[in-house]
Amino acid sequence: MGCIFDLDGVIVDTAKYHFQAWKKLANDLGFDFTEEQNEKLKGVSRAESLNLILQWGGVEVSDERKEELMKSKNDNYLSLIEKMQPEEVLDGVSEFLEHLSQKNVPIALGSASKNAEIILEKVGLIKYFSVLIDGNKVTKSKPDPEVFLKGAEGLGLQPKDCIVFEDAEKGLQAALDGGFYTVGVGDPDVLFEAHYCISNFKNLDIETLFKKVKSAK
Ligand code: BG6
Ligand code: MG
Helix, strand or coil, X not given: CEEEECCECCCECXXXXXXXXXXXXXXXXXXXXXXXXXXXXXXXXXHHHHHHHHHHHCCCCXXXXXXXXXXXXXXXHHHHHCCCCHHHECCXXXXXXXXXXXXXXXEEEECCCCCHHHHHHHCCCHHXXXXXXXXXXXXXXXXCCHHHHHHHHHHCCXXXXXXXXXXXXXXXXXXXXXXXEEEEECCCCCCCCXXXXXXXXXXXXXXXXXXXHHHCC
C-alpha cells in the first residue's frame, strides 16, 4: 500500500495565503473577494481560480492580461509563503509521515499547486516524498483523477493499493473517480463521500487506517 497526499489544507494551511493574494488582486480590480468564495477555490488550479474570480467580479480581460494577473497574484503569494516555517505544518502530519517511512509505506504528493515543491522544502518535509506530482506535471485539474493516477504510477502501485488524503471536495472526487481509497481531512459532513474522515493526523496508525478504509462501504 502507498499514501498520496494533497498539499494545501492537508499538510499546510496555505488557503489563508491564497485568500490574501486573491483578495488583493480582486480589490485592485475594483471588487471584493470573500472567505466563502475562497472556500470554492480549494483544489482548483490557478488559471481556473482566476477565471472564477473574474466571473464573480463581472470583469472580462484578454488572455494576455490573465497571464499578467496570474503572475502578479503568484508573486504576491510567493512573498507571503516566503517565511513559512516547519511550525506551520498541520497537527500530527510530520509524525504521521515519519511513522509511514518507518513502516516503509511509500509516499507521493498529488497537488494542484505549482508551488508545492517550494512549500515542502520550506517546511522541511520534502525528504519523505519519493514522488512529487504537482500543478506543473498535470494537464487536467481536479476533479480529473490525473494527478493521483500519476502519483500511483510513480509509486509503481495500482489506485486500489493507495490511500489519498484530501481536504477539498474536488480532490476527493478526483480520487474516488480514479479508484483510490480516500481519507477526508476536515468536516465529515462536507467530505461524506470519503471512505473515512479525520479531523487531523494526530496519533494516526496506518495499519488501523488501512483496515478502516477497506471495510468502508
Ligand atoms: C491547490 C489549492 O492546492 O492549488 C488552490 O487548493 C490553488 O487554492 C491551487 O489555487 C494552485 O496553486 P498555485 O500554488 O499553483 O497557485
Ligand atoms: Mg487541498
